[in-house]
Amino acid sequence: MVVENMRMLRLMEENRDTTMVDEDDETKTIKKVLNEGLIEPIKLVVGFALTSKKRKSFLQPKFEGLARLKGIVFVAIDQDKPLSEQGPFDIVLHKLSGKDWQQVLEDYRQTHPEVTVLDPPDAIKHLHNRQSMLQVVADLNLSDTYGNVNVPQQLVIKKDASSIALKVAKERLRLPLVAKPLVSDGSAKSHELSLAYDQYSLQKLEPPLVLQEFVNHGGVLFKVFIVGEAIKVVRRFSLPNVSKRQLSRTSGVYRFPRVSCAVASADDADLDPDVAGKDSK
Numbered sequence: 001m002v003v004e005n006m007r008m009l010r011l012m013e014e015n016r017d018t019t020m021v022d023e024d025d026e027t028k029t030i031k032k033v034l035n036e037g038l039i040e041p042i043k044l045v046v047g048f049a050l051t052s053k054k055r056k057s058f059l060q061p062k063f064e065g066l067a068r069l070k071g072i073v074f075v076a077i078d079q080d081k082p083l084s085e086q087g088p089f090d091i092v093l094h095k096l097s098g099k100d101w102q103q104v105l106e107d108y109r110q111t112h113p114e115v116t117v118l119d120p121p122d123a124i125k126h127l128h129n130r131q132s133m134l135q136v137v138a139d140l141n142l143s144d145t146y147g148n149v150n151v152p153q154q155l156v157i158k159k160d161a162s163s164i165a166l167k168v169a170k171e172r173l174r175l176p177l178v179a180k181p182l183v184s185d186g187s188a189k190s191h192e193l194s195l196a197y198d199q200y201s202l203q204k205l206e207p208p209l210v211l212q213e214f215v216n217h218g219g220v221l222f223k224v225f226i227v228g229e230a231i232k233v234v235r236r237f238s239l240p241n242v243s244k245r246q247l248s249r250t251s252g253v254y255r256f257p258r259v260s261c262a263v264a265s266a267d268d269a270d271l272d273p274d275v276a277g278k279d280s281k
Ligand SMILES: Nc1ncnc2c1ncn2[C@@H]1O[C@H](COP(=O)(O)OP(=O)(O)OP(=O)(O)O)[C@@H](O)[C@H]1O
Pocket: 152, 178, 180, 190, 191, 192, 193, 212, 213, 214, 215, 216, 221, 237, 238, 239, 258, 259, 260, 261
């Protein structure tokens, strides 16, 4: 078992690049725990293909170390080498877009049906577009005694910014409107959102985009992460409500930052119970 684990350590070291944390410390820790027989034998090898930014935000040393204790190792996929010549992997985890990479995955799935690809291109293509991404939610038509789950009234504008005001009036969308890039590919540009307060300013927007009615939600949103049967709900600070008075006194289009990302946690914040609910922890 130790020989197997040492082989995996060597594979990890061969595949690790300089962007990882100080591998000597990490390898020493794993070897120490290995030799003490406290670590689970390797059960799963996860090949990952992520941008360097995503790798830094996702594959945190603590997470990687915890996974290793459970017998799970993460090995970087070299995107410059044939995928079939790497591994062997039990799982291929990726968050890359592009037709070339999608083809690499499709070919690999044909020759390696035993490997779980997370996720196959055809399972995630609807997430690369903010219209199709939300259509799934709208189609669920979820409602129960607590209310219903829906999507804001929205309008897709593929081109011609000069026609936006007319289309918005025709669809009777109420201002203010949140403008989101139609493409949601994980790029920084795909997260550049704006708030439009008046009809005249709509022509300043840059299609292709989705326009959504701004939904007042008390400045708090709930992010629900679901993996299989596991569900995790977190509370995040969000954009504040826009009152009718504020709307009447504001004009223009304003870009806003990524207000609800991980650092904007509201889990421990004292929030208005009318917004976040008394037992929403
Ligand atoms: N229709 C809306 N009404 C009110 N606020 C909204 C609306 N859509 C988005 N927002 C606000 O904009 C923020 C970002 O929206 P969204 O999650 O759609 O963009 P995103 O770029 O995918 O965000 P991220 O990837 O950082 O979660 C939300 O956290 C929320 O604060």
